[in-house]
Amino acid sequence: MDQKNCRNCQKIFVITDDDKNFYGRMRVPSPTLCPDCRAQRRWAFRNQYNLYHRKCDFSGKEIISLYSQDKPYKIYDEEIWWSDKWNALDYGRDFDFSRPFFEQFNELLLAVPRRSMNQDGTNENCKYITFGMANKNCYLAFACFYSEDVYYSTGTSFSKDCLDSFRCTECQLVYECSNSHKCYQCAYLNDCSECLDSYLLTDCKNCKSCIACKNLRNKEFHIYNKPASKEEFEAFKMKLLEEETDKYIKEFNEWELKLPTIFAHIQNSENCTGNYIENAHNCYYCFDVLMGAQDLKYCFNAGWKGKDMMDCHMAGKESDLLYEMHATTNAHNSAFCSLFRGGSDCYYCDNTSSTNNCFGCTGLVHKDYCILNKQYSKEDYLKLLPRIIEHMQKTGEWGEFFPAEISPFAYNETMANDYYEMPKEEVLAKGWKWKEKESKEREVANANGELLTCKTCQKPYKIISQEEILYQKIGVNKPKECYECRLKRRFNARNPYKLWERQCAKCGSPLFTSYSPERKDIIYCEKCYLAEVY
Secondary structure (H helix, E strand, O other): OEEEEOOOOOOEEEEOHHHHHHHHHHOOOOOOOOHHHHHHHHHOOOOOOOOEEEEOOOOOOEEEEOOOOOOOOOEEOHHHHOOOOOOHHHHOOOOOOOOOHHHHHHHHHHHOOEEOOOOOOOOEOOOOOEOOEOOEOOEEEEOOEOOEEEEEEEOOEOOEEEEOOEOOEOOEEEEOOEOOEOOEEEEEEEOOEOOEOOEEEEOOEOOEEEEEEEOOEOOEEEEOOEEOOHHHHHHHHHHHHHHOHHHHHHHHHHHHHHOEEEOOOEEOOEEEEEEEEEOOEEEEEEEEEEOOOEEEEOOEEEEOOOEEEEEEEEEEOOOEEEEEEEEEEEEEEEEEEEEEEEEEOOEOOEEEEEEEEEEOOEOOEEEEEEEOOEEOOHHHHHHHHHHHHHHHHHHOOOOOOOOHHHOOOOHHHOOHHHHOOOOHHHHHHOOOOOOOOOHHHHHHHOOOEEEEEOOOOOOEEEEEHHHHHHHHHHOOOOOOOOHHHHHHHHHHHOOOOOOEEEEOOOOOOEEEEOOOOOOOOEEEOHHHHHHHHO
């Protein structure tokens, strides 16, 4: 086990013998940045929420895009980008051994067209969504999958008729719910499953017609964890949903601190640390990991049968042997790639699909043995690649993810600023980009509907007709904040992707939890928590 000082934040971090073995298998050096700084650098390449009006650089027509018009990149509408109307190999160039690789790669990024919204062509009537797949009639939904009529939501999948939801699955007619599963006709739920006609719940399962409850199992008609009549339930429901919602939410948030909270949501998993881990094995310091993940470390929003991965986010789906990857599916033995959809043995690639044995490429689809978008024979590729790696070792670039300076986005447009918020002055001092936001940018979310003023930021926002219908179906009032402020509030309410050492408040056993010691929550280990709720 070795200790190193992060070259960015100067904090000490540990490299274990298992880490060294993994780096050896990947044929990469040990990192120079701590896990947090490595994650920050990767997040700096993901703009998920900021949308703009701009022109397609191929057709000239008005489109919606993750890239503002002032960006110096060529942006193509999704349909054109995926078509055969252009060829990414036309931008190929020779590697220049007199210059750093990242400098050359940045020039390639500026030349090769980019996808406007990072969709995959399987969405229907979803003009305003990003990173989505197989959705229908969704609006301002981000990284959502197989859903229909979902609005202002993030990470919601296999769901229908949902508003302002965060990482909900198989839900219908829910509003302001987070990390919930198979819930119907509900609002203001956190960490709940199989609940019906219930409101303002935390960690409840199989509950029906309950309000302001925590840690309940298999209950009906309860208020503040106590039995109630149907008439009492309906009266409270009307007050909560129609009259003084903010007041009751505040009261509930204070009340629930008196009840125990499980240290982490880890289900059907073995030898795992982190939070929101499900059906996984040997996952260390991982968050939002599920569905058969195995042998992962420092991975976020990953899994889907992913195996042997380190320092990856939004990655997995039947992938293995990945290191320092962002937004990756169906990949093998690859590292330092972003927006990498299918392929193997690729390094330093961006925005590619079904590529194998490629290095330093962007915009390629179904290509093999390319370097800086130039096609090579297998023999020539295998001769040139070691020379490039040796060159990058001399420049100090080999083994490092793309520097934030060459991200296509300003730092405050990306999720790096969500997880690692920094003031403008500090961002610019690092040589990273910053974008001043203009009020007109919000017009991208506008559609025909009622114009309101956000109570938090005082900026105008719209209520479109489709969402108004859902508010009526669910029985909630229209929101008093714009979708951006609602999104930020939900994000800030989540636990961070960090772990602290604490003790179970009941038995004293040691825990690794995402609840910091400064918080007032009463944290229980799994054994004590289950004994309390069952």
